[in-house]
Every structure is written in C-alpha cells, then in structure tokens.
Amino acid sequence: MVELRRDSVNVKIKELNSDIAHFRDLSITIGAITKETWVEPMGPTPYPSLTTLRSWDLKLLERYKPFYLPFCDLCCMCTYGKCDLTGNKLGACGISMAAQQSRTVLLAACIGASTHTAHARDLLTHLIERYGEDHPINVGELNVDIEAPLTRLVCGIKPVNLGDFEEVLDYCEKQLTQLLSVTHTGQEGNNLDFESKVFHAGMIDHVGMEVADIAQISALGFPKSDPEASLADLGLGTVDIKKPVILVIGHNVPPATEIIDYLKTRDLMSEAEVTGICCTALDMTRYSAKAKIIGPISWQLRYVRSGVPDVIVIDEQCIRADILQEAQHIHAPLIATSGKNCCGLPDRTHDVPDEIVADFVSGKITGALILDPVKVGEVAVRTALAIAPKREKHKLLPTHDELIKLAKKCTGCVLCRRACPNDLPISYAVKAAAQGNISGLDELYDDCVGCGRCESACPQKIPVHSIIVAAAEKKTRDESYRIRTGRGAIQDIEIRKVGGPLVLGEIPGIVAFVGCANFPKGSREVAEMCMEFAKRRYIVCTSGCSAISAGMYRNEEGKTAYEIYPGSFEAGGIVNVGSCVSNAHISGAAIKIASIFARRPLRGNYEEIADYVYNRVGAVGVAWGAMSQKAASIAAGFWRLGIPVVVGPHGTKYRRMLLGRSDKEQDWYVYDARTGEKVYGGPVPEHLFFAAETKEEAMVMVAKLTMRPNDTSKGRAIKLTNYIDLHKRLIGGMPHDVHLLVRKQADIPLTMKEDIEKILKEMEWTEHEIPDPTLLSRMIRKSKEA
Amino acid sequence: MPLAESWQTAEIPGPKKASLIIKPDIADAIIRRAKRPIMIVGYGAVEYEVEGIKLIECLIELANKGKIPVVVTASTAREFLNRGFSPAALMPAVDIGNRLTDPAWKGLDGKESYDLAIFVGLPYSMEWTILSGLKHFAPYLKTMTLDCVYQPNASWSFPNSTIKDWAANLRGIVENLGD
Ligand code: SF4
Ligand code: SF4
Ligand code: SF4
Numbered sequence: 001m002v003e004l005r006r007d008s009v010n011v012k013i014k015e016l017n018s019d020i021a022h023f024r025d026l027s028i029t030i031g032a033i034t035k036e037t038w039v040e041p042m043g044p045t046p047y048p049s050l051t052t053l054r055s056w057d058l059k060l061l062e063r064y065k066p067f068y069l070p071f072c073d074l075c076c077m078c079t080y081g082k083c084d085l086t087g088n089k090l091g092a093c094g095i096s097m098a099a100q101q102s103r104t105v106l107l108a109a110c111i112g113a114s115t116h117t118a119h120a121r122d123l124l125t126h127l128i129e130r131y132g133e134d135h136p137i138n139v140g141e142l143n144v145d146i147e148a149p150l151t152r153l154v155c156g157i158k159p160v161n162l163g164d165f166e167e168v169l170d171y172c173e174k175q176l177t178q179l180l181s182v183t184h185t186g187q188e189g190n191n192l193d194f195e196s197k198v199f200h201a202g203m204i205d206h207v208g209m210e211v212a213d214i215a216q217i218s219a220l221g222f223p224k225s226d227p228e229a230s231l232a233d234l235g236l237g238t239v240d241i242k243k244p245v246i247l248v249i250g251h252n253v254p255p256a257t258e259i260i261d262y263l264k265t266r267d268l269m270s271e272a273e274v275t276g277i278c279c280t281a282l283d284m285t286r287y288s289a290k291a292k293i294i295g296p297i298s299w300q301l302r303y304v305r306s307g308v309p310d311v312i313v314i315d316e317q318c319i320r321a322d323i324l325q326e327a328q329h330i331h332a333p334l335i336a337t338s339g340k341n342c343c344g345l346p347d348r349t350h351d352v353p354d355e356i357v358a359d360f361v362s363g364k365i366t367g368a369l370i371l372d373p374v375k376v377g378e379v380a381v382r383t384a385l386a387i388a389p390k391r392e393k394h395k396l397l398p399t400h401d402e403l404i405k406l407a408k409k410c411t412g413c414v415l416c417r418r419a420c421p422n423d424l425p426i427s428y429a430v431k432a433a434a435q436g437n438i439s440g441l442d443e444l445y446d447d448c449v450g451c452g453r454c455e456s457a458c459p460q461k462i463p464v465h466s467i468i469v470a471a472a473e474k475k476t477r478d479e480s481y482r483i484r485t486g487r488g489a490i491q492d493i494e495i496r497k498v499g500g501p502l503v504l505g506e507i508p509g510i511v512a513f514v515g516c517a518n519f520p521k522g523s524r525e526v527a528e529m530c531m532e533f534a535k536r537r538y539i540v541c542t543s544g545c546s547a548i549s550a551g552m553y554r555n556e557e558g559k560t561a562y563e564i565y566p567g568s569f570e571a572g573g574i575v576n577v578g579s580c581v582s583n584a585h586i587s588g589a590a591i592k593i594a595s596i597f598a599r600r601p602l603r604g605n606y607e608e609i610a611d612y613v614y615n616r617v618g619a620v621g622v623a624w625g626a627m628s629q630k631a632a633s634i635a636a637g638f639w640r641l642g643i644p645v646v647v648g649p650h651g652t653k654y655r656r657m658l659l660g661r662s663d664k665e666q667d668w669y670v671y672d673a674r675t676g677e678k679v680y681g682g683p684v685p686e687h688l689f690f691a692a693e694t695k696e697e698a699m700v701m702v703a704k705l706t707m708r709p710n711d712t713s714k715g716r717a718i719k720l721t722n723y724i725d726l727h728k729r730l731i732g733g734m735p736h737d738v739h740l741l742v743r744k745q746a747d748i749p750l751t752m753k754e755d756i757e758k759i760l761k762e763m764e765w766t767e768h769e770i771p772d773p774t775l776l777s778r779m780i781r782k783s784k785e786a
Numbered sequence: 787m788p789l790a791e792s793w794q795t796a797e798i799p800g801p802k803k804a805s806l807i808i809k810p811d812i813a814d815a816i817i818r819r820a821k822r823p824i825m826i827v828g829y830g831a832v833e834y835e836v837e838g839i840k841l842i843e844c845l846i847e848l849a850n851k852g853k854i855p856v857v858v859t860a861s862t863a864r865e866f867l868n869r870g871f872s873p874a875a876l877m878p879a880v881d882i883g884n885r886l887t888d889p890a891w892k893g894l895d896g897k898e899s900y901d902l903a904i905f906v907g908l909p910y911s912m913e914w915t916i917l918s919g920l921k922h923f924a925p926y927l928k929t930m931t932l933d934c935v936y937q938p939n940a941s942w943s944f945p946n947s948t949i950k951d952w953a954a955n956l957r958g959i960v961e962n963l964g965d
Contacts, residue, residue, distance in 0.1 A: 067884040069915035070922055073800025086802045087925055097922050418795045423910050457795065520909065649908075652880065652915035659884045691880050693860040693912060694829050701878065732864030736876055 038158040043605030046156030047171050050178055050200060053640070056607045057196035059775050060614075060642065063667050064658035064688040066195060068101040071655055075100050078185045093185045101655045102194035103183050105632065108654070109201035110180045112633030115317060116581060117172045117208035118340070119252055122316075124165055124211060126254050126373065127219040133163025137218045140225030143491040146595060149588040149602065150210040154203060156604030162219065165211045172211075175204045202636025203606070209634075210584035217488045220257055222286035227494075227568035227575070229487040230289040234551050234560075235479030236299070238292050239273050241308050244388030246380055247332075248276040249300060249323070250315035251580060253283035255337040258377025259313070260288045272384060277303060278318055279544055279579035285485045286578060293483060295552065296517035296545030296625075298450040302469045302476070304330060307394045311360075311384040313376060316340045317580075318516070318628060324367055330394040333360040333383055334367035337376050345369040357382045397470040398463070400438070406467055407433035409460045416464050419457035421650065422447055422520055426454055426464060438471040445472035446522045449625070483551035484562040486543070486578020490589040492596055494569040498539065499597025503616050505715015507571045508722050509706030512541040512586045513550060515623030515631040520648050525695045526624050527553035530561050530574055532699065536722055537571040538706070541589075544580040546624065583634050587641055590617050607776060614642020615670070615773040618706035618719070620685075621645040622698065626654070635689065644685045644705045646698050651691040658688035662740050670709055672771035676780040679771045681709035683740050696730035703727075704741075709773040713746035721749040724756075739763035743770055789945030793935035797914055802921065804936065804943040810958030816930060816942060817852050817963065820902035822893065824874075825849055826882055829860040830933075831907030836953035844956050845906065845932075846871045851963040855894060857882045859908065879908050883916040887923040899926065905940070906932040914939055932956065 045052050076082045080092035085100055095103070127135070137159055139147050146152065148159050151168050159165055179201050182188050188197070216222060223229035239245060248256040256276065263269045274291045276284055277300055281293040294303045297318050304312065304323070307330045314323060316338040324343045327334040336343045348356050348368040353375060359365045360383045370376045398406060407430050416426040424447055429440030445468050454464040469476065501507040511533045513526055526549040534540045542550045551560045565574040569589065577585045594612040595602040602609060613619070621638045623631050626647045632654055635645040639658065647654070661667055662683035670681040684707040692698035703723040711719060720741060727735040738759050742748055744767050748756050759765075774780070790806055792798055807813045817823060827845060834841035842865050849856045855874035858866055863876050874894050875882075885891050886903055893900055903920065905913055913931065917939035920929050928941040934952035937943040944952060 067880065067887060067919060068923060069883075069919040070799075071915065071918070073802060073918075073922075084801050085922075086800060087922060415795065418793060421794075421911070423794070649912040652912050655915075657880050657884065659880060661885070661888075663885075690878070691912065693879050693908060697860040697878055731861050731876060732867055733876070 038603070040601060040603045042156050043601055043603045045606050046604030048154065048606060050175070050182070050197060053200065053606055054196045056610060057199045057640065058192060060639070060688065061192050061195055061658070064660050066098070066102065066191065067657045067659050068098055069652050069655055069657070070097060070101055071653055095189060096191070098191040099189050099194060102191040102198065103188070104655055106179065106194050106198050106201065107183050108629040108632040109198045109205070109636045110176060110183065111629035112631070113201045113205035113208060114176050114180070115630050116205050116212065116633070117169060117176060119316060119581065120208045120212035120215070121169050121173070122252060122338070123254070124162065124169065124215050127215050128162050131162065131219045133161060135162045135219055137161060137164070137214055138224060139214055139217050139489045140491050143493055144225050144489055145492050146592055146602070148210055148214055149591040149595065150207045150584055152602050153591055153604070153606055153609055154207050162215055165215060168207060168211055172204045172208045175200065179204070198636050199640040202633050202638070203640045205633035206584050206587050206637035209581040210588065212581040213488065213578065213584055216253060216283065220253070220287055222283070222578070223485060223487045225489045225491045226487050227566065227573070229286070229485045229567060231482040231562060232285040232289045232485050233292045234295070234481040234483040234548065236294055236303060236306065236476045237478050237480035239275055239294070239308060243271065243273045244310050244384040245273045245275060245308050246311050246313065246384050247294070247303065247309035248274070248280045248284065248313045248315070249278055249319050250338070251279040251317040252315040252338060253280055253287065254373035255313055255315055255376040255380075256280050256284040256291070257287045258373045259380050260284065260291060262377040262381045264288075268381070272381065275309070280315055282486055282544070282547060282579040285483070289485055293548055295479070296523065296548045298517040301326065301450045301452050301465055305397055305466055305469065306476070307397070310388045310391055311335065311380050313337060313380050314341060314343070317630070328366050331391060333365075333387070335376055335380055336367065336369045337371065337373065339371060342369050343367060347371070349375070353378045353382065357386065361386045397466055397473070399470070403438065403467050403470050404433060404436060406462050409462055410434055411460060413459060415457045415459065416454035419453040421449065421451060421453065421518070424448065430462065430464070430467070433467065433471065441468050441471035442475070444468050445475060446524065449518055479552070481551050481554065481560045482563055483548065483560070484567045484576045486547070486576050486582055487567055488578055488582060489585045490569045490575070490592065492592065495589065495592045495596045498570060499593045501571070502593060502618065503597065503710065505618065505711040505719055508536065508538050508703070508719045509618035509620060510539045510541060510589070511702055511706070512543070512619065512621045513546040513624065514543045514583055514586070514621055514634060515546055515625060516627040517545040517549060517625045518627035518648070518650050519549070519625035520650065521695070523549035523552045526550050527561055529622065529624070529695060529699055531555070531564070533702070534561070534565045534572050534574050539569055539571060540565070540574045541586050542574065542576045543578060543583050543586065547576045547578070549625075550574070580630060580634070586621070587637060587643070590619050590641060590643060593617050608779065610641045611774050611776050611779065614775070616708050616710040618708050618711075619643045620702050620705045622702060623651070624648045624698065626651050639688050644688050644690065646701055646705065647689070647691050648698070649691060649693050657690060659690065660686045660688070662686050662737055670771055670773040670775060671777060671780055673774045673779050673781055674772045680768055681771055681773050682743060684709055700726045700731055707741060709771060713744055713770070716741070716743065716747040717749040720747065721752065724749070724752055734759060739765045743768050790936055791946065792938050793946055794910055794914070797911065799918060799938050803938040804940040807930070807942050807944050807955070810955050810962055813930065813932075813942070813959045814962040816902065816928070817854070817904070817959075820928070822898055822900045823852065823854045823902040823904060824893070824900045825854045825856045825904040825906070826879065827856055827858050827862055827906055828879060828908030828913070829862050830909065832862055832865045834949070836949050839953070841907070841956070842866065843869065844960055847960050848963065851960060854904065857894070862907070879912060879916055883919055886920055886927055889926060901926070902928050902930065904930045904932060910935060913937060
C-alpha cells in the first residue's frame, strides 16, 4: 500500500528530451511517499480535536475530582481586574475560583506543551536542513518496530522519515493555538472542561516530545534503545579546570553537538572540556560520552560562580534570566543561540567567526546572539581556546576569611530565610559563620536549590548563596559520579518480556523519576528513592534533571545508582531514557505494553489504549522537584493515559491535586468486560496527582499507586507486600487501608497473613471478584442485555 | 519581625487574611467553641523542641485535654505511637485537606462534619496552599494554625514568633484547656 501525505506533489525535471524518453535528473516527490507497511486499520480518533476525548477525561475527573489550592485569591488577567475571587465571589467576567484555578493550570500546561513542541519544531527544521527530510527514523535498529507509539496512537500515522514529522507538529501547533485561546476571558467557564483541555495539552505535549527525541536520536546518532549506553562523567569534580572549559545550558542540543564536532574534527577533544547543565548536558552525552554533566538546573549559579567556565553557551528553557550578568561577573563570554532567548545581545549570526572571536578575546563584547549552530561550534571553541590561558579564573566565591568577614555584616533580620523556598535556617548558619563556624553553611548546600533568592533579599548585600557554596567547597570538589547516558526508547523485545509480569503484577510496577530539581531536600532523595525501588525489583526509569540527580549519590561501596543497576527495562533496572523530551519514551513504553503485549489496536485509538494502561499497567511518575510549566504538561500527558503522578511538597503550588476518595465506594465501580456488569474494582490507583510531604510519604504512596484493578492475586500480593513493608518501615505500623486493597483471600501476602487478617476481621471485610476492568462500555464483550 | 506578614515574604494571598492569635486565650476560646474540631499534624512537629520539651508532647496533651481527634501525615505517626497516643488516622495532608472540602463528608468517625481544623507542622508552603484550598472551598470550616509563623490563609494564626514566645503560647493554650 502506498499512502500519500497531504503535502503537494513535487516534480523536478532538469532535462526532458522527449518523444517518449531521455530524462536526466528526474526527481518526482509526491509529498513523501510513505511505503505503507502498516496494515492496521485506522482507529476511531486520529488527530483528536479539543473535544474528541472529552468523555474519557470526564470519566477520570469524575473519580479524581480536582482539589484546588489557589496560590492567589485574585485574578489579574484582564483590565476588569484585579478581581477578588475569594470564597463564592465571581470575577467581573463571571468566572469562579475553581474555573480560574483550572484556567491557570491550563495556561501552565499550554506553556509547557508549546515549549516542547516549539523545541521539536526548531530541532526538526535544523535536522531536516542538515540531513534531509528523507533521513530515516531509527530509534532502535531492528529491536524497535513501533518507532513512535504516541504519534501512531494520537495521529494515526506511522512516520518513516524525518519529513513525516512535519504534519505531526502541524497538528500539535494547531491544537496548542486552540488550547491557548480557551484561556481568554469569556471562553470556557466550567472547571472540568478546563481540566479536560489540560489533559489535551498534556497529550499534545507527549507527541511533541516524541517528535523531538526521535528526530535527534535518528539524525544525531544517539544511543538507540541501548540498555548498555555508555556511562558519562557527572559532577563539578570531574572537570579538569586546567583545560579551556565550555559550559552549555538548556535543552536544544545542536549548538552543543556542533561544539563537539568542531573539537573532534580538529582532534581537540582532549584539549578542552565540554560541560553542561540540564537537558542539553544530558543530550550531548548521548552524542559523545566524553562530554560532562555538571548537575541539574540547580547547579547553574554555583557552577557559573565557581568561575570555571571560560565560555557559556545557552540555548533554550530553564536558563536563568540573569545569566548574562552572572557570566559578566566571571568574565566569561556568553553565546545565546536561540531566537527564544536572545538575552538582549547583538545579533552576530551573519558575521564571520574571526571577527566574533576577536571581539570576544579583546573584550569588545561580552555576549553575542548567534543563530547558526555550526557557527556557534566554531566561535565557542576558538574563543574558549584563546581566552582560557589569559583568563584568570575569575572566581566569585569568597575565600574562608572573606566569607567570615561577609557573615559579620549579618544583622539577623531573617529576610534570607523568609525568601528561601525551602525555609532553610540560613540566618543561624550565617551567624555561626560570623563566629568562625562554617559547618552550618556547609550543611545548607545539600538542601539548597540554588535559586539565589536569599541574596536578592539580603539588605546587607551579603552574597548568601555564594557563601553557602564557598563553605561547601570541599564537597563540590568531591562531586564526581557516573551516569548512564540516555538510551532513548524501550525495545519492543523488552516490552514483550516484561509485559506479562507487569500486567499480572509480578513486576510490581514502573516508577519513573522525571522532571526538575526544585527538591525539598536536595538531589540525594531522588537517588535514594531510585535505588530503593530498583532493589525491590520495580522497573525504574529516569529522565531530565531527575536522571542527573539520581546519579549524584554513592552507596557505601562508592557506586552510583547507574553503576549498580542495569540500564535495561526489566525488574531492577534503572533506565535513563534521556532528557525532558525523552519522557515520551516512558509514556510510549506504557502504550507499547497495551499494543505489543496485549495486542490492542494502536492506530488512532487513544481511549482504548488509555483505558488499558489505566486499568492494567502499574506505572507511576514521580516528579519530586517539579518546578516548570513543562513538568505540568508532562504530568498532564501521563494523567490522560491514566498514569498517576506524585510530586514533592512544592507541587501543591501547581494549584490543584487530582485525588480519589478511597472512602467512597461508589466512586470505584468499573465495567467487567466479560459480563458488562458494573462491579467494585477497589480504590486503585487511588490518586492521579498527589503531592507528598516527605520522601517517605512519597515512597509509600508510589507503592500503593502501582496497584491496578486488573492485578492477579499473585501480583496484588507482591504489590501489597511492598506497600505494607514500606509503610511499616517509613510511616510506622500497618496502613489503615489494607482492607480496601485486598480483594480475595489469595491477595494476602503469606508473610503478612496474621497482621492483615486481623485488620480484615476488624473491618468486617468480605471478598469481591477481580473484574476484567474497563471504564468504556464499548469494551464490554458481551452486553448484559444480550 | 513583622507579626502578620506571610512568613515566606512573597506568599501573599489577597484580601482575606488570618486573624492573629495574640494570646493563648483566643485559641482556647476558639477550640472550646468548636463542636467538632480536628487536628492535622505534619512532620515538622517531630522536629521542634523547646526548652527540652518536644512540640509533639505538647500536642498530645492538647489533643487529650481538648478531646481532639488527630490526623497525622507523612511519617509522623511513629512518634505518636511511641508515646502511647493513637492518632485517629494516618493520612497524607492533601488527602485530609481534600476530604475537608467535601460538605457531605461526615468525618473520620462517620458522624458529623468538622467545624474547626487545627494545622501544625506541615512544610510552610504546603500548609499555605492547603489552607488556601480550605479558605476557598470549605466555607463552613474554620481553620487555625499552631505553627510559630503567620499563615495568612488560615482563619486564625499565630504571628511570626520566636520559638520561645511560641512555646509559651502553646503551653498557655494547653493549660487553659485543662481548666
Ligand atoms: S479575567 Fe475575569 S476574573 Fe480575571 S481579571 Fe478579568 S474579569 Fe476578573
Ligand atoms: S539559593 Fe538556596 S539557600 Fe538561597 S534561597 Fe535559594 S534554596 Fe534557599
Ligand atoms: S538577610 Fe542578610 S542580614 Fe538578614 S539574616 Fe539573612 S544574611 Fe543576615
């Protein structure tokens, strides 16, 4: 079968010497001729619109009713405002507080999804320019047949070449425009309709992320679903500061790969250090494992202020808005490379590299905008090599004596602490430092997210963040770890192996640590959680800043999580899929379980697949330091697939939770697909979006949220064992809801029989059947009436 | 230190702000007036110690004297159990917050809705957001916080206080309740 894309027919003939023949250089492109080997018939919902999946969303929202947590009593989005929406008050446009909160959530999800989609667009345009639209998609050689599960599921197309993604992004962009328009004054007024659109934005986000990551994997030669992707260096302590050092920050990798190419082609790779922060760092180690990752986004200020980077190259997303000033303080030239983040710099895109380098070296300019990645590669490297020998390391960090002197200026006003998102006891530590004891400051380093708000707040102009980092200098020198580079997608063959055990519950679940680094207590907690779940034989996935944080901790034997656990998608594996956009491989893996293992039709068949994932695949996302709007849209994409997400305590600032009520029996009825009867399926998964107060609470909740109504008794027993064991150890005592989670005698783990039976007796528990669960009446195989 | 400013300087909610508990009698009167109070204790309660007395001991006394059921969040339970006190429920903070916004919820014992929720020991911004949820979506419920910092979204809050003043206030409340 040959399928024509919507694009126009293109015929090029350089010479035609007819009567019947003699062509030269004839080239006929009919759109992109996609050799259609995909015989699967089109499902019901290709390219869903704003409302196509609304009834599915409302089913989930009926169970997981939003609990709104307004971050402000007011709305100030139009000139009628500010409007006070406290309590039952309505805005001048008639909007209620619930609708306004969901509107804000939609706005955040639109920002997040547009960011990924725009990133995907820039990346795709660049890669098509460079490698051609016919460049084949290849995410896993012969090990991956379902190359783009989200694209297939949502759009109903099977992409073959890079060019095929153009129409996928056209669709995403169109949906995002529609979604954003919904937040205008006087559009949607119902909170649940806003929420349904949040889910839509999330789904679009995952498609956009998938396009971005598949494009870069295919064109840039990243590891292709490789469980044994190489290990790379991680941490400040891994950098050889005697060499010229380039720092890249952001998410869009082409400038960084061009830097590496420039060094490689001139055999200079060992002469310079290419270091990075955040997702560009992750992605450039997928390009060359010789590049080094410094840390997650929270390392930005501390690394720049260490004075080590000779040249700083930024692309897009999560870059500090004051990066130019910070770079100027350490006399490091700044190169901005994205139209989305120009930093007020002069555009030197069309100037010759010699001139730009000369201007940097002479100090005539401190920054430049260069919108051509190849030129960035050359300018960054040549500038770094030229200025590094001359450039004294302009360390901003104070020496021990300077630190004490600065601390003596402290008046104890506590404004630093009142500005600190983690409410860290900064003023005590500064006071102690004034007395010569810097151990308190040193301790703060571990819990500090590097936001710098403390020093903006300090009336005495004490560089609070810098003195924290200075006090912890020994620690920073010891930051030397190993991280497995992002492997990308999950192989079909891995899915085949784990599909059964996962759906039956023998592998207790997939736990994905994703998102940013706004941690309540530092990176270490993520590493600890990863290791605990891997030890318990869950499949652990990591991505983005969380993937970095997971590697920043060593066990007693001096090994990091990635050195202890394998990188394969199996029980006890820790799978770093890659950067933020690689999150699509985690949702993609859940979708592939439905498609490959359960053989559910995939093409344009969102609702059925989501219903399958929701009821059967025990996957949970943990965004422990979720900070950004992108994290909001990533989470929303998981929600629509029925995958719960746990966030840290700061996550309540996303303005609403999606919480189930295990005490309301009527909320937990499902259809039994065998009989069509509505039966009690139990309160699983209990929540869809949940903020935990502490790491301990998060871990216990994760173990609980992997339960699904479809679990077999053996599977449920394994999940209960983990849940109860973690509860006893981390919370204390037996959980109070065991009776809600045991369905049959056979669900009871043998080792805990006595304790559980006691509770069951007290609660007058009775057995109930394990259904073949679905929320969709059309999935009933035999209708009740029939 | 400004008394009635959000402890986190930027976390300013809007026009409706908590009334100050300037002396223990006020809190005491509020608790006495409540027909169905409930106390929600977060992990921070475990960490505070003033002049050799742990905050948690003070809270146990308060719960006993005021006959207030206690919901403990996160891993706070163990500390209560170790002291021979059985909390009414172990429940994450967002869960209890959510239940409190349901006018049809009849409480942990299934009898009647609560009319006063006393919060203590949650991370500041988490308590701030949950109290905001209750301020807007549980109009029938009054809320009070016993933390030593000002929580603007509660109905009543202590001002930002030194640990010492705060401890004295808490002791005052507990002692008065015993009368
Ligand atoms: S959008 Fe509505 S609530 Fe917001 S300021 Fe305008 S009128 Fe007021
Ligand atoms: S930089 Fe660190 S110590 Fe300072 S306010 Fe931010 S988190 Fe707190
Ligand atoms: S803000 Fe500055 S002066 Fe005030 S306590 Fe903090 S460090 Fe000291």
